[in-house]
Amino acid sequence: MATTERIDARRRPALPFKIQVEPRMEVPRWLPITVSVAAVLIALVLGAFALRLAGEPHPFKAFAAIAKELFGSWGGITDVLVQATPLILVGLACSVAFSMKLWNIGAEGQFFIGAFAASAIVLTPVLSAETPGWIFIPVMMIAGVVGGALWGFVPGYLKAKFNVNEVITTLMMNYIAIEWNNYFIFGVWSEGGFQMSPRFPRTAWLPRLADYAREIPEFSGLTLHLGLLFGPMAAVIVWWILYRSKWGYEIRLAGDNPRAARYAGTNITRNMILVMMLSGALAGLAGMAQIGGVVRRMQGSISSGYGFTGIIIAWLAKLNPLIVVVVSILFGALILAGREIGRSGISMLIQGIILFALIASEFLLRNRVRITRVREA
Secondary structure (H helix, E strand, O other), rough: HHHHHHHHOOOOOOOEEEEEEEEOOOOOOHHHHHHHHHHHHHHHHHHHHHHOOOOOOOOOHHHHHHHHHHOOOOHHHHHHHHHHEEEEEEEEHHHHHHHOOOOOOOOHHHHHHHHHHHOOOOOOOOOOOOOOOHHHHHHHHHHHHHHHHHHHHHHHHHHHHOOHHHHHHHHHHHHHHHHHHHHHHHHHOOOOOEEEHHHHHHHHOEEEEEHHHOHHHOOOOOOOHHHHHHHHHHHEEEEEHHOOOHHHHHHHHHOHHHHHHHHOOHHHHHHHHHHHHHHHHHHHHHHHHHHHHHHOOOOOOOOOHHHHHHHHHHHHHOOOOOHHHHHHHHHHHHHHHHHHOOOOOHHHHHHHHEEEEEEEHHHHHEEEEEEEOOOOO
């Protein structure tokens, strides 16, 4: 009798329910958005916990006060939009590459090379300081786009022709780009031995609202510049390419099913190179916008890790170019919030948690979790 009771105890489940994981045949439309929102909320909660450990007695009140500071005035809103401008473009750069399952981790380097190429137009100089702005600015834009595209061409060609891992090549080329810029900033273009070039002539500046404060006093102190228009315009163009053009269909098909793409006659080798060049061109344009609209000279500290933040933005937007614009504005606010708090590490912590949560959430997008109650025999 005692033996029978011991056998029954062993067979009795430890929990009154059972967890089953099943592959999803179809992902509901609402699920990716829900997962992205949940990732942000989890990151904010954990960020608040980190703030509490750092000595902030009311972290959520601090978040609310910062949100009011950033979005409660025109000055705060324009500061957020200035931060969002390069983020939109690097987010688009990552979205384009990721749509073909090309893991471009080199948007940071492409950003720096785009800034370098645009600066070369001014500092070499290709154009004289007397050149009118309507010529200067488009030429700098073209240079930034071409510089970024060429920096994207190298890993794209190596991947397409020799199957070299693009994660490694794009990541290592970031360091090459930064050191290349440092050589010119500290040496050839250095102003008095400092890590910066001479200030660009006014004709090479992207106009700011503050530049028109004499005519419109309300614009005084507003840092918003013309580069803001680059992001939304690029987002519409990239959206059309990905979702309304034959080339965009080939890109997405090659990303989802390379074998089917080859069967359909898609030239995957060519598309790999072109997609990486387009991705680099967008990041290069971001670099041009930053040096032309914000710092107005070439210097080392022109990026707050924009190229890496663009990766998070692309994933949070689910590679949708139009949603990239919205997410970039939120991340622009997050970067400024870290400065307002006075603990810049909190901003990076929240970004890291969001990325970790998004990567983990891929499990939920691919699988359905069922919890069923165990019936006792």
